[in-house]
Amino acid sequence: GENVEQHPSTLSVQEGDSAVIKCTYSDSASNYFPWYKQELGKRPQLIIDIRSNVGEKKDQRIAVTLNKTAKHFSLHITETQPEDSAVYFCAASWTGANNLFFGTGTRLTVIP
């Protein structure tokens, strides 16, 4: 099955700086890569996703890049704000798969 690794496990940045979280996956068949944000005690919230037919996708301050050859994808948050503090999970799946395979999460702390 798919194995998703995520780094770093914790990340602290100053407000206004950028944050980058990286994930690698093992199954070359994977073609769907969502990112979830989970605040303490709350549900995982889908914030952005990318499919393998594109290399980059942006939505305001967040962007995701995908390198299919190297089997890794990254989340980029620019101009970080304290409300960006949360645990971020990457995941991978493929067409016809019935579940998402999640990374172990990155706890992001934005220091005001």
Place this chain on the structure above:
Amino acid sequence: DTGVSQDPRHKITKRGQNVTFRCDPISEHNRLYWYRQTLGQGPEFLTYFQNEAQLEKSRLLSDRFSAERPKGSFSTLEIQRTEQGDSAMYLCASSLAGAGGTYEQYFGPGTRLTVT
């Protein structure tokens, strides 16, 4: 609220008791998933339904676990003879799946189970 809802939000039970959780998906979604999340880990897949049919079960889903989605709408997850190792957050997600492939999964708030 048109999102995924789960009930109860918290459940404390004694080892050996049975518990049942409920999930109400987004109304037009035909797929419903159950995941388990332990502290410091990402969600792990347990099982999923397409309409009322349970189509896949993870090896994590022991014989003590059973899930139903009788009318293709809400779903229940029952754990029999609970063990301390069952303590976790149980998350439900739903999606709209079609011929196009994988679709976005939206999660509920979860049921936190504590087995004492």
